Amino acid sequence: MATSNRAGRAQRAARPEKKGEKRKLLSSGDLLLVRKDMGELWARRGLRALLMFLPVALVVLTPIVYFSAISLLPVPDGAQVPERILSLLPSSAAGLEYRRAWQVAFKELLCPLLFLCVPILTAAASASCAFVTERETGTFETLLLTSLDVKAVFNAKVTGCTILSVLISGASFLLFGITLMIAGLFTGAPLLLSLDWLVLVLLLAPALSLFSVVFVGLILNRVHSTAESLQTMGYLILPVVVLYLVQLTGILRLNALVLAVLALALAVVDVVLFNAASRGFTPERLLREERDGLSK
Secondary structure: OHHHHHHHHHHHHHHHHOOOOOOOOOOHHHHHHHHHHHHHHHHOHHHHHHHHHHHHHHHHHHHHHHHHHHHHOOOOOOOOOOHHHHOOOOHHHOOOOHHHHHHHHHHHHHHHHHHHHHHHHHHHHHHHHHHHHHHHOOOHHHHHOOOOOHHHHHHHHHHHHHHHHHHHHHHHHHHHHHHHHHHHHHHOOOOOOOHHHHHHHHHHHHHHHHHHHHHHHHOHHHOOOHHHHHOOHHHHHHHHHHHHHHHHOOOOOOOHHHHHHHHHHHHHHHHHHHHHHHHHOOHHHHHHHHHHHHHO
16 A cells, blocks of 8 residues: 555656646646535535535524614613724714614624624535545545646545535525515615625625635644644634724724725735645645554
8 A cells, every 4th residue: 555655646646747737726627626625525414414504604693683672671761882882984874773773783793793604614614624624534545646746636635615605605694685685674774785795795705715724724734633623713703803803992993995005915815824734735745644543
């Protein structure tokens, strides 16, 4: 088996050195592996339930509970929304009564945070299963003996997990939009989606999906189980939570321009981390960690 491993790695290492040969970003073999990984990830009932429940809980159930509570709970006489909160809201919220103003504030200030948790959580969960679980089950060795080189395996897994996260995030946004429309009809509050949301969904959310996947790939040699890998989701969410909490202080206003700049900066970080994780994704390290994991 050791001889086969060395022969397979030597054969794969020799191919990229051919002069005049340009490696495609995703070859037909890579695309097959992407579809295989996405299919296997979705076929896992536990992971599929998690990927379906998290978006629904964050962008559907939580807004429904909030809008219902703020509409039904009694309001004290003379209650007013703090001026600092009102200053962060769009001009359309000016002059709204207490309940309607808080509904707009929830949609503008907290719902973006809830939505951004979707690409982070789904990407990290998918990547943990795609990378760590495959190492735990001992299938990396078989995969590395195929015609695909190790970099192609890494690219395919990152691509598959990112696409799956982006698709789930897009579906979550549609569900959130439907929830807002229904809530707006019942509450009478102006719950329309602004340009900020467009930048959030089209630019920042995909960048966060890729960042979360690459981050899991980067720490692959530092985690020993899928559960341990899933714990990193807290570290990924924490900066986003801090960013939106800072906004509530009035120091920063996350408008479309700021979100676009953040998405661009995150895209640059994605490229740097992707290259670093790809360099660390080597057959020797993967097989050694796989044997260590199976021996425990």
